[in-house]
Amino acid sequence: MEKILRLSWANIRKHKLETAALVVLITLCMLLMGSALEGIKGAKSIFPHLMEHTCRYENHIFIPDEYYKEAFADILASDERVSDVAHAEVIYSMSTDYLDDEGKEQALTMCFSTGYSHEILELSEIETTLSDEEIAALEHPIYMPYAARDSMGYKVGDDFDMIFGTRRFSFVIAGFYDAILFDIPGVGLKLIVSDQDYHLLEGIIDKYTVLAYNDGQGKGGDKLLEDALREFDEYSNSNVSDNVMSALYNDLKEGITYDTDVLLKILVGMAVLIIIAVAIMIRFRIAGDIKDQIVNIGVLEAMGYTSKNITLSYVLEYLLITVAGIIIGTAGCFLVSPAFFRTGEIMSGHLSDSRITAKPLIVTAVIIIAFVTVISFLRARAVRKFPPVQAFRKGQGDHRFGREHFPLRKTKSSVHLRLAMKGFVQNFKQNLGLTVCITAASAAIVFCFIIFTFFSGGMSAISKSSGIELSDMKITLINPTDTEWLAEELETLPEVRKATPTSGESLMINMPEKKQVLLPMAFTSFDVTENIFTSEGRYPQHDNEIMLTNMLGKLDGFSTGDSVTLEYNGVKRQYIITGFVTALTNGGINLYITEDGMKRLIPTYAPDTIELYLKDGVDADEFKYTLTDRYGRSIADAGKAADGEGSYEDRIRAEAEKQIAEIIANQGGNHVEYAIQSGDTVIKGSSSGFIIDSVINLGGVIKTQLAGMAKAISALTTVLMLLSALVVMIILFILMESSIRRQRKEFGVMKSMGYTSRELMLQLAFRIMPAAVISVAVGTAFSVIAVKLFASFIGVIETNMAAVFFMDAVLLLFCFLCAYAGARKIKKISVYELMTE
């Protein structure tokens, strides 16, 4: 064993720089794979950790207050699949405006609860740096999920201002907690406020009752929920099921770790690519080494070393290199893994089990060691083909009788280019391995580049893929009968460009064949839409036509021309799919249908929402204030006005409007008129000031969500591009070092003939260019196909081919420069080495 170790060590010392480069590659592989596996383990621990430390109940149903009945909790508890049930009140707003750290208005989905409700539903404790006295001194404290701290940058003590209609509510952030529901900005945030503030907000935000229950970790699933909702509908004789939101155990589990999982699996994929590159490098290094040292091998064999000894010495050489890389990589994992744990926590909005355990690291190390051992053993076995005498004759395989490639007598331009091409062909096998490595790296780089340019190129490209109208305002009305006339009235206003009636968010339609719930987007005609684009087919025109999203089409296997059944309230109708839409929003459940198509399914359907588009230059916030004041006043607003001073008529009107607001909000009235006689005066009025239920900047909400996603994807693709470029650089460096070492004598002779170092470096660099050109071309083709596959799930990702070709040119230049820089060792070759004395 010692003699074998000596041989291995001698070889390692002989090629220090190449060895170091290989150690770096293996370190990178160990670092990526080990940290990614640790990260995946951490990500998988997020949900169980959450369930153990944060969640009291596994499932939650949000029921609007007007639909909720006390008996619902008992009905649910009576189901044998359910073990525990609780209920608590919250208030929920799909789009709440708030001021960001730059004072600009942004929009988020927000859910508010008191501390009491929070304790009913969740276990998590508040984390704060304030003392009890300091918190008590705050007039309007607010507690936010960790995501507000980690991805939005808020700190304890920061102000948080929310805007509802004409009113502003200022809070001070008193602490953070691990939320199970509404845990990240992309979904919405659950905010805990004081009882006083909660009561204030109750007057302007919709109330919900949350029914929370356990079902044996998701065993009840969707079926249990469907059964419960059916019973609620029957009990209350109302359409509860179409108006609830739910957060079930299985959906939570998938949603919490999905993004992190994808990210970490991509990193594992990168590590696999690197280990394949390492394998190719080891193969051709051993082959080259045997060729270079064949005489020495003969000498060793003549001395009594068997070919098995020599083979094992190569295997041991690469094992030692691998172990060195693994040790350094493992140390690196201890530094990098916490970053991956933290990434998982930030992306999911929850804490994870961030202990580094041995298992993922051991698994990674074993995989790498096994791979390298097998590859080096298989290649090094070639030694047994050379018994001593054959080795002294440098192996009779050196005789070549094949065709001469690129004969110099046919040189037309530069001899250096010709010699480079000659060298390319002579080292064909090596260049084949290089082609495979650079192809994989190019595919990764170009794929990431295309995704990067799409997601970082401003919101317009991404907005086009949202699949919804991104109007300036989405107005939801209390009474759908008011929609048409309000839309017409709004279009007469000088600030308004267009007002389009459409369906709201409250209606959900079933697709029973696929057990899918769809969110309809209905318009009189899709010609009036501005941000809904077909990726395939055409808009629905007739009442039996619909469009679905790309994602849904791919997942459920639909094609243009297929027929589907839609169901609402027991009524079923067939529709033909006329096309598909690019949609990054709503999880792909958008349904695009004409108003007539809706009426065919729901005869009583009427649009209750208006998409409002403002003219250029109109201040949206100011207009929203005016709109709300004119049409969207609430009980709180009316109550406040009624307490004010003014003329007799003003006070009469104010009191009348207070009563009207009460009727509309609490009694279910949708249109009220009054006429009050006081002496000879008749004071008249109506409920027109109370017809708007909410004004949402949904476009702002979506843009916030998409911007967050775009930022994360841009960062990820940048990291992957840099990693791939680093791998290419190391591979080319190893290749150049190896080539120079093998042809040291030849380069010395050529220098003696008068070739300069620069000319020889250029020759070597040009030698890899045919492989680089082929690799980049093939890699680009693969990546364009991969982008199309990726996009087929979400819609169109515009590929700027001019930018892609530019990237290809940059890649080729990068390969050339790396090879040229790697060949600089030629400068150290002295013709003096050719001397005999």
Place this chain on the structure above:
Amino acid sequence: MGTAVLHTEKLCKTFSNGGFQQHVIKNLDIEIREKDFTVIMGASGSGKSTLLYALSGMDKPTLGKVFFGKEDISDYSNDRLAIFRRKNCGFVFQSIYLLENMNVFDNVMTGALVAQKNSPELIKKAEDLLIKVGINKETWKKYPNQLSGGECQRVGIVRAVINEPAILFADEPTGSLNSASSRDVLDIFTELHSKGQSIVMVTHDIRTALRGNRVIFLSDGSVVGEHEMPPYGTDDLKKRRDGLQDFLDRMGW
């Protein structure tokens, strides 16, 4: 006597090896004349090859100057020396050093194309030279490991002279060859000299040295003696040999 095509002024070359300094050439003033066949001889370690490499621009002196005509090449960078060599020097090695991954013709063309553009005339010249040195057409496509030592060296000579260098340098060109091959190679050198080629050759073999018309003897890095002879083949061979032997005996050979 011809004009000096190459001369040195106080040429010194010192090597450092693990802190130990070895002064191989010490303050050497030497002149290489045009159309001379100069042979440098000396005991092993006397600095013959070191001097050859310094004269041919393959190596830079530690101190002193090397003039090629009026051009001082002592301080040239490595790349500039390479450019200088391609235009002015041809080199023949003891170990021959043909490029093993190229056939005979490409080995010659590699040397030619570094200094000249490819042309039908250049190709014809290469072909003629190869035939002249006895490498027939069938051999042009063969690789170095398919040739004998003598054939390889002859190809090496063609590679060295194809650019018509001002001086042809040779470092023990027959050192690896048998006597028959050695004779063939030396005949080529003699013919080249007869056609006006300036040659500087290092050897420790008296039979090789006889081919020159001027022998310089080195000892401990300095020139200790010179011996002039008429061009080879123009005098009595025995007299020539005796004259040279006497000189070498005086030099302590």
